[in-house]
Structure formats: C-alpha cells, structure tokens
Amino acid sequence: MTEETKTSEAQADGAISVVGPRDGETIVLGTTRMRVLEDGSHTGHRLAITESVLAPHTQGPPQHRHGRHDEGFYVLSGNVRFTVGDEDYEATAGTLVMVPPGTPHTFANLTDQPAVMLSTFTPDLYVQYFRDLQEVLAGGRPLTPQANIDAMSRYATQPATDLA
Secondary structure, eight states: OHHHHHHHHHHHHOOOOOOOOTTTTEETTTTEEEEEOOTTTTTTTSEEEEEEOOTEEOOOOOEESSSOOOOEEEEEEEEEEEETEEEEEEEETTEEEEEEETTTTTTEEEESSOEEEEEEEESGGGGGHHHHHHHHHTOOOOOOOHHHHHHHTTTTTTEOOOGG
C-alpha cells in the first residue's frame, strides 16, 4: 500500500488532522521561522498551510510568479508589506492577501516588530520548496540567488525578472 493510498483511505474514513500549538514541522530560513501546519498529506494535496514569523526588518523573496498554485497570506500580527508588480500594500493584522497564479509578488516586514502570518498554497506544491531551501542552508551552502531560482523552478515558479 502506498502512502497516497493510505492518505486517501484515511480521508474516506473521516480521519481529521489536529496540529497543536507546539506541533508541526519547523523550517528556518534566515530570519524567518515557518511552521508547517498542513503539508497536503491530509488534504489529498489540494491545500497546504504554514505559519510564518518574520523577524523585524526581514526582506522577503525576490518578486516571483507561481505557475500552478494560488498563494494566500493572512496577517495574524504585525505589519507586512506586499509588493505586487509595481504596487505596494500594507497589510496589518486581520488582512488577507490572495495571489493567483501568474501574479508577480513578494513581501517583507520593514518594521521593528515581528510579524506573523498564515499562508495557504492550493495545491500544496510549494511546501517542498521551503524544505529544499532549508536543505541548502543545512548543508552549509549559501542560499545564492541562483540556488533560489533553481529551487523555485522545480515548483512551477519563476522570478519576475521584468520587475527587478
């Protein structure tokens, strides 16, 4: 029986997934700490959810476009600046930002306080990207722009070089 079969059977049986406040996989990428709440294994790979804590003055990724998944950001606390193309949006606690495939975007915490947000990925495709970046750092290799681009490309994502 494959892992996928087990997951499908568990869903058919009405099994639920419960992730407590101290549970979930932790991924640390520089000044960002991410907790994977759902990696898609309990949703038939339709949805993944992460919680991210952005330290003060954290620059996000370069502006990029996803080819195959929607990405949502719900700001729980703090202030996150989203840049979508040439437009900047200040997102405070309680703000939801939804980014459809093909839309160039990035985010940053430019303030003196941490910011916390929940992110959704539909389908779950992009969670492995964060794992790949952590593996680069854990291997003692620098997270160069090219290493980031290479990782993005494995998950139907590319830098928005026309906006650089």
